[in-house]
Amino acid sequence: MGWLKKPASDTQLTHGDRLWLYVVAAIIMLLLVIPTLIVIPMSFSASQYLEFPPETWSMRWYDVYLESPKWMRATVTSMQVGVLTMLLATPVGTMAAYALFVSGHRAARALFMFLITPMIVPVILIAIGTFYAYGRIGLNNTITGLVLAHSVLAAPLVMIVITSALRNYDLNQERVARSLGATRLKAFFVITLPQIKFSLVTAALLSFLTSFDEVIIAIFVSGGTNATLTKHMFAALRDFIDPTIAAISTIMILVSTTLLLATQFLGAKQK
Amino acid sequence: MQSNADTQPSEKPTALPIRIQSLTKKYGKFYALDSVDLDIKSGEFLTLLGPSGSGKTTLLMAIAGFNRPDAGSIRFGDDEMILTPPHKRNVGMVFQSYALFPHMTVAENVAFPLKLRGVSAEESAERVDEALTTVQLASLGARGIEELSGGQRQRVALARAFVFRPRILLMDEPLSALDKKLREQMQIELKHLHEQLGVTTVYVTHDQREALTMSDRIAVINHGKLAQVDTPHAIYNRPANAFVADFIGESTMLPLTRNGSGQLSFAGNLISHDPVSAGDYSLVIRPERLSVIRETVSDPQQTLVFSGTIREFVFQGDTAFALASISDRHDVSFRFATDSASSENSLRPGDPVSLGLNRSDVIIIPRGEVQ
Numbered sequence: 001m002g003w004l005k006k007p008a009s010d011t012q013l014t015h016g017d018r019l020w021l022y023v024v025a026a027i028i029m030l031l032l033v034i035p036t037l038i039v040i041p042m043s044f045s046a047s048q049y050l051e052f053p054p055e056t057w058s059m060r061w062y063d064v065y066l067e068s069p070k071w072m073r074a075t076v077t078s079m080q081v082g083v084l085t086m087l088l089a090t091p092v093g094t095m096a097a098y099a100l101f102v103s104g105h106r107a108a109r110a111l112f113m114f115l116i117t118p119m120i121v122p123v124i125l126i127a128i129g130t131f132y133a134y135g136r137i138g139l140n141n142t143i144t145g146l147v148l149a150h151s152v153l154a155a156p157l158v159m160i161v162i163t164s165a166l167r168n169y170d171l172n173q174e175r176v177a178r179s180l181g182a183t184r185l186k187a188f189f190v191i192t193l194p195q196i197k198f199s200l201v202t203a204a205l206l207s208f209l210t211s212f213d214e215v216i217i218a219i220f221v222s223g224g225t226n227a228t229l230t231k232h233m234f235a236a237l238r239d240f241i242d243p244t245i246a247a248i249s250t251i252m253i254l255v256s257t258t259l260l261l262a263t264q265f266l267g268a269k270q271k
Numbered sequence: 272m273q274s275n276a277d278t279q280p281s282e283k284p285t286a287l288p289i290r291i292q293s294l295t296k297k298y299g300k301f302y303a304l305d306s307v308d309l310d311i312k313s314g315e316f317l318t319l320l321g322p323s324g325s326g327k328t329t330l331l332m333a334i335a336g337f338n339r340p341d342a343g344s345i346r347f348g349d350d351e352m353i354l355t356p357p358h359k360r361n362v363g364m365v366f367q368s369y370a371l372f373p374h375m376t377v378a379e380n381v382a383f384p385l386k387l388r389g390v391s392a393e394e395s396a397e398r399v400d401e402a403l404t405t406v407q408l409a410s411l412g413a414r415g416i417e418e419l420s421g422g423q424r425q426r427v428a429l430a431r432a433f434v435f436r437p438r439i440l441l442m443d444e445p446l447s448a449l450d451k452k453l454r455e456q457m458q459i460e461l462k463h464l465h466e467q468l469g470v471t472t473v474y475v476t477h478d479q480r481e482a483l484t485m486s487d488r489i490a491v492i493n494h495g496k497l498a499q500v501d502t503p504h505a506i507y508n509r510p511a512n513a514f515v516a517d518f519i520g521e522s523t524m525l526p527l528t529r530n531g532s533g534q535l536s537f538a539g540n541l542i543s544h545d546p547v548s549a550g551d552y553s554l555v556i557r558p559e560r561l562s563v564i565r566e567t568v569s570d571p572q573q574t575l576v577f578s579g580t581i582r583e584f585v586f587q588g589d590t591a592f593a594l595a596s597i598s599d600r601h602d603v604s605f606r607f608a609t610d611s612a613s614s615e616n617s618l619r620p621g622d623p624v625s626l627g628l629n630r631s632d633v634i635i636i637p638r639g640e641v642q
Contacts, residue, residue: 172370178357179335179364179441180384180431194374 036253043246050241061247071232071248077222078212078229081143085150085211090204092151093158098188100159101166112163116156123216126152131220141223149217154207161206165199202263209259213252286314286471287348287438289334294343296329296495303329304340305495311473316465318474318482321492322518328443330492331475335441336360347439360439363432363470367444369424371416377403377427378412384435402430405464422453429461433468440465440472446481458484479519483507491515507557513639516555523603524553526638535635538598540575542633551638558592560632561605563618564625575628577603584618595624 004016015022038052043061045054065071096115100108118126130149131140139145169192177187193200215230222228229248236245289311296304303326311317319327332338334345336357345352352360372380378399385395403409406426411419419427425445432440446454446461462485465472476482482489483503491498491506491514498518499511510516513524527535533546537554564576579597592606605626618624 170368170370172366172368173372175335175337175357176364176366176370176428176431177372177383178337179360179362180435181358181361181387183356183358186387191372 039246039249040253043243043250045243045246048242050243050246061243064242064244065247065251068244071229071244073225074227074229074232077143077226081146081150081222081228082208082212084143084147085154086204086207088147089151089154089158089207089210090200093155093203093207094162094200096155097159097162097166098192101163102171112159116159118152119156123153123214127217127220130217134221140221141226143226146218146222146226146228147211149221150211150214151207153214153217154210157206157210158203161199161203162196165196169195198266202266205259205263209256213256286469288313288315289439289471289473290344290346291330291334292344292346294330294333294340294345296326296333296338296340302495304333304343306343307492307495307497309490309497309500311471312487314469314471316462316472316474316485316487318476318486318489319492320476320479320482320489320519321498323477325492326495327475327477327492329495331441331443331473334439334473335362335364361435361437362439362441363435363437365425365428365432365440365442365445367447369428369445369448371424371427371431373416375416376412377408377414377416377419380416380427381412381431381434383431388435398434399430402434403427405433405467406430421449422457425449425457429464433464433470438470440468440470442472442474444476445474447476447478454481455484461485483519491518493518508634510555510634510636512636513553516634516636521558521604521606523556523558523601524636524638525556525601525603527552527554527635538577538601540577542575543635547635552635553638555634555636556603556628557632557634558604558606559590561603561626561628562607563605564627573630575630575633577626577628579603579624579626581618581620581622581624583620593618595626597626 004019005014007013008015008018041054042050042052044057044059045051046056046058046060047054100112100115126149130145134140134145139148171192173191173195174184174187177191178184182190213230214228215234218228218231219234222231229252233245233248236242289309291307291309291311294304294307294309295302305326307326307330309330319330321327329338333340334352336352336355340353343353347360372383375383378396381399381402382395385398390398399412400409403412406429408423408426408430411423416424416427425448428445432442442461446457449457458481465485474482474485483506486503488500488502489506490500493514499506499515501509501511506515506519510519510522516522516524525537527537527542529535529547529549529552533548534541535543535547535552535554542554561577564574577595577597579595581593582596582602583594585592586609589609590606591609592604594602594604596602603626
């Protein structure tokens with residue numbers, strides 16, 4: 001255990017002196033992830049009921065999920081809404097971030113704060129408001145309605161990611177390009193965009209995830225054949241509990257973590 | 272200068288004069304430019320010199336088309352430019368940050384304006400080569416921007432700005448990020464490049480020495496107004512007002528008294544024989560124009576003499592700098608080249624001293640604020 005005697009920092013505290021800190025940190029990290037990870041072993045249970053730890057193991061609940069037309073349709077809906085939200089929120093958020101960043105107008109900052117309020121307002125309020133508004137214009141239970149509502153949540157994330165990318169970018173490059181003969185649009189696409197492309201991909205992945213993981217708005221405004229995976233999961237938990245939910249959760253954890261790791265990886269690459 | 276007669280652009284771009292009339296740019300209530308009139312001659316190297324916030328960069332950006340003035344006119348030759356977008360003004364531009372495109376190689380950076388102009392790949396390659404040779408980077412075309420030193424980046428930015436043979440070249444403090452030695456070397460190179468290209472050049476700096484070194488003419492700008500536009504020689508030797516006298520070079524300003532017949536004097540010394548119109552005037556003395564006088568002056572008509580007491584003396588290697596108090600309250604600073612044998616090296620605070628100023632070095636300006 002010579003390691004315990006080695007200095008852990010410039011202050012000459014040894015790893016031994018720091019041991020308590022490492023233990024506390026480990027406990028906190030475990031508390032953060034255990035609730036999420038606990039569904040993974042549960043999904044491989046052979047039992048009829050959710051149990052932890054499972055007594056017998058099987059893949060049967062994955063088969064149930066994959067063979068159920070109801071779950072498959074919901075999965076397709078979630079994917080569809082996620083991709084469309086990504087395709088809408090990414091360009092719209094990028095345009096807003098660029099305009100507000102470049103303008104330098106006094107109102108730009110206030111407008112930025114206004115546009116990112118969907119991140120601060122409780123989602124349930126947005127969901128209720130959207131539900132009533134959609135009731136009037138007939139957008140409830142439609143893909144369009146869900147994509148619009150999810151884009152409202154995703155666009156602020158895009159704006160924050162793109163604004164921070166623009167902060168690390170010398171806008172004089174665009175000016176030079178314009179003085180050299182490029183139109184403003186061309187300067188943006190040829191000079192600025194290639195240099196913020198990793199942030200753009202990150203923003204797109206986050207948009208997808210925002211929609212894919214979202215449940216509150218989905219409960220209010222999606223339904224029928226256009227109900228999302230998360231809405232079906234919520235309903236299933238209420239009506240009958242079987243380990244299919246755990247299997248689906250495991251798949252969703254896998255998708256989310258992969259995408260988040262991808263954004264982190266891209267972020268590191270940009271630096 | 273190295274010989275690159277064979278690498279000169281085959282057709283010289285026709286330089287254009289720039290005529291700026293009553294140009295005004297306001298930000299809220301603040302006048303960044305206040306009715307500026309400036310004629311820049313064809314092929315001239317004109318420097319906009321001023322402290323930060325003086326409006327010099329605003330003026331340059333207005334010429335480039337990056338801000339829209341509230342009033343006034345900017346003409347390139349006979350063409351009004353005020354509504355022309357930057358990409359149609361055909362001006363080369365170099366920024367302080369260089370603003371090279373990091374996702375392109377050196378050659379791709381330089382080829383960028385040619386590509387936009389639809390120049391064929393073959394001709395483009397030739398001209399990029401030519402431009403890189405002119406800035407002495409002939410072999411570095413394939414390098415990435417990250418691999419270049421500060422000085423090399425500066426040269427790439429330059430090559431990119433003139434490769435498409437613009438008729439006007441604009442530079443915004445292009446050398447300020449370089450260290451002193453490299454900066455002085457680049458000043459000379461830029462001057463040669465300007466002679467070689469013959470393009471009208473507007474150069475922004477806050478460094479007066481740089482302005483004096485490089486320019487055909489200097490436009491001193493302060494609070495959005497031109498304080499003086501003249502040759503470096505005239506700006507230094509005949510500043511028009513207190514701001515220019517204070518901003519360019521070192522100077523001491525002494526208040527003058529005007530007698531009944533309009534002549535100006537300081538502490539009993541008649542400074543100007545010719546009567547001047549009513550008003551307050553100051554005498555401007557450059558520190559290097561004062562000399563320590565040991566014997567009686569042979570020709571008092573030619574030399575003004577101030578007697579006083581040394582207050583401070585600082586040896587700075589090539590020169591020595593001293594402060595002397597003359598006629599009670601007034602301090603003048605003076606500077607002279609050192610010399611190992613000179614007895615002036617041994618001046619001490621408290622020593623009496625006589626300082627001579629040649630009458631041809633007398634500068635009289637209307638008294639005013641230096642800010």
